[in-house]
Amino acid sequence: MNTTKETTCPCCGEGSLRTLKRDYIANIGEGQKLHVPNIEMEVCDKCGEEILSLESARAVDAAIADHTERLTPNELRELREQFGVDQTEMSEALGLGGKTFHRWEKGTQYPSRSMGYYLRLLREFPEAFEWLRSRRWKGRNRHVTREQSPEAEMQQRFPALAQNRVRLTTAMTDRCNYAMVLLVVQ
Ligand SMILES: [Zn+2]
Structure with a gap:
């Protein structure tokens, strides 16, 4: 009885588990999947449930971490x-x-x-x-009208420009995205 109990699928309670090695398909978010080759697992012959040992789960986790260049x-x-x-x-x-x-x-x-x-x-x-954090694009949508020139728009978004407190340099374009937009003003 013990042997039967050990191989019965804990998921459906009907099928039997058998051990095999194959690709494990891991869901890595945003609809993407990662095939991890040669993973030992127990598979139910009825419902298809895959059961990984702790060792196999660690191997899968390491493969995902590597593939996704995971931040610790x-x-x-x-x-x-x-x-x-x-x-x-x-x-x-x-x-x-x-x-x-x-x-x-x-x-x-x-x-x-x-x-x-x-x-x-x-x-x-x-x-x-x-x-x-301040959802600055919302402010832009609220204040920009079609009549505004790009210069006026930029001065509204970045008051420091209007007050000549900020000097635009090409070095800024290397620093951040919206510095590219700032070029419009130059
Ligand atoms: Zn099952």
């Missing part, structure tokens, strides 16, 4: 502390669910590959974080 929980915490916000504020700024950043720092969930790129971009260009 420590890196994520340092990134957030760089901006001086708590986990909830960080989630909100990024447009994520309130607990998401908390889960990333705990290591129970991970940012996707594209989110990892985006977070690295913010780390490199911290001034963009304030722009993001």
Whole structure:
């Protein structure tokens, strides 16, 4: 009876599990899947449930971390502390669910590959974080009218320009995205 119990699928309770090695298809977020080759697993012959040993699960996790160039929980915490916000504020700024950043720092969930790129971009260009956090594009939509010249629009968005407190240099174009827009004013 013990043998039967061990091989019965815990998911459907009907099929039997058999051990085999094949590609494990991991869901890595944003509709993307990663094929991890040669993973040992138990598969139910009825419902198809795949059961991975701890060792196999670790191998899959390592493959995903490598493929997604995953940021570590420590890196994520340092990134957030760089901006001086708590986990909830960080989630909100990024447009994520309130607990998401908390889960990333705990290591129970991970940012996707594209989110990892985006977070690295913010780390490199911290001034963009304030722009993001204050949803500066909304202000732009509210205030810009068709009659405005690009110069007037830029002066409204960046009052420092109108007051000649900021000098535009080509070096700025290397520093951040909207510096490209600032070129319009020159
Ligand atoms: Zn089953």
